[in-house]
Amino acid sequence: MxxxxxxxxxxxxxxxxxxxxxxxxxxxxxxxxxxxxxxxxxxxxxxxxxxxxxxxxxxxxxxxxxxxxxxxxxxxxxxxxxxxxxxxxxKVDLFNRMQVLVKKENQLVSYNKATLQAELDAGNVNEHTLVFNPMVQTLGDLEQSIFVPLNRFWMAPQLKFSVQA
CATH class of the missing domain: 3.30.70 (Alpha-Beta Plaits)
Structure with a gap:
């Protein structure tokens, strides 16, 4: 290696x-x-x-x-x-592509779409919260965008973000 x-x-x-x-x-x-x-x-x-x-x-x-x-x-x-x-x-699942890993207090927390939406609705996460980006394909991508804001995540169009005043 x-x-x-x-x-x-x-x-x-x-x-x-x-x-x-x-x-x-x-x-x-x-x-x-x-x-x-x-x-x-x-x-x-x-x-x-x-x-x-x-x-x-x-x-x-x-x-x-x-x-x-x-x-x-x-x-x-x-x-x-x-x-x-x-x-x-x-005894871990390494192939669940629907889990969303959210960076919270320097650790990764798992959500599915429904629980992530509930966290958004409760104000516990927002569009700027960092999430693991499973779309990285190169080492350069990994180094620059392994974590992206939730509003740039592939699932973002399926989520409802609250409007901030």
């Missing part, structure tokens, strides 16, 4: 959001598994320049420098299998 800082901004990323926060010991064990995986990750028997990390004890990030060697379908399948294994081992 190479450090994230050594990957190009155009490197492709996959971010998997856990439905709960990992403990410190889980983070340590998962990071070791990620390190072992990325050190041996291949596409068509060619080694990949890859890295991985955990962000905010909730987000597993895999990255590949595709200008070095493109990741193939079978290479992606290997990474998905790893993520499935991590989910089973640690």
């Amino acid at each position: 190479i450090p994230f800082s050594n990957l190009e901004a155009s490197s492709r990323v996959w971010v998997y959001a856990a439905d709960r926060t990992f403990t410190a010991s889980e983070c340590e064990a998962i990071e070791q598994k990620l390190q072992n995986f990325t050190a041996t990750w291949t596409a068509h028997d060619m080694p990949l320049q890859a890295s991985a990390k955990i962000v905010d004890a909730r987000l597993i990030v895999l990255a590949v420098n595709e200008s070095f060697h493109a990741v193939s379908g079978c290479g992606i399948d290997k990474s998905v299998q790893l993520i499935k294994e991590l989910g089973a081992t640690y």
Whole structure:
């Protein structure tokens, strides 16, 4: 595994959001598994320049420098299998694309659309509240917009924001 800082901004990323926060010991064990995986990750028997990390004890990030060697379908399948294994081992759902992770008091809190709308209605979150952006595709995107204001989130058109005077 190479450090994230050594990957190009155009490197492709996959971010998997856990439905709960990992403990410190889980983070340590998962990071070791990620390190072992990325050190041996291949596409068509060619080694990949890859890295991985955990962000905010909730987000597993895999990255590949595709200008070095493109990741193939079978290479992606290997990474998905790893993520499935991590989910089973640690009893977490890493594939719920409908959960919204809101940054509150330096931690990530999970909501679905209905509970997020209830939080908006109650004034506990607003259009400026930062949320995890699952649409990031490159390392550059990850570094610049892993968290976006709720009003720029993909689900924003489906939410009702209160009008502020």
